[in-house]
Amino acid sequence: MSRWRRPYPWTSLQYFTTSLTIVGAMFALVVVVTSVLAAPPVLEALKAYAFVAAWLTVIGRTAWSGLFLGDDGIRLRTLLRTRTIPWAEIASVDPVHENFLGRPADRMSIRLTLRDGTRVIAPVESSGPPSFFRTMTTVLKPADFHAALAEIDQRLTAVRG
Secondary structure, X not given: OOOOEOOOOOOHHHHHHHHHHHHHHHHHHHHHHHHHHHOOOHHHHHHHHHHHHHHHHHHHHHHOOEEEEOXXXXXXXXXXXXXXXXXXXXXEEEEEEEXXXXXXXXXXXXXXXXXXXXXXXXXXXXXXXXXXXXOOOEEEOHHHHHHHHXXXXXXXXXXXX
């Protein structure tokens, strides 16, 4: 089993969402204790539980989204999906400029080109002007972005031998 790690330091958004997860867990505990003590109608209690569970899931997945490297390959984790791409399937890794309304933007993302020609954009980008359409990605300082890209290239080269 592979151990997965980020090739970049934690960002302020990840610290924030992790804090929200902890606060949400404490809130869930208060809701459960209060509902047991107050004995509200079952439907109201279920609504509260459903809201807290959904909120914790979204915040938790956001805190753990990003790009991870392991012995098995690259893991791309987003709010809705986790995808693992084996090293053997990756043909190239390139930095690409983001598009905003069909025009190139200042932000850059990491694009993986697979051996079958499929292109996959990693949920990691370098800092630049705000992107309103890709708010659930991990935004890195340019130096951290390029260090992550270099580490991916290094691991890919090592796997190929």
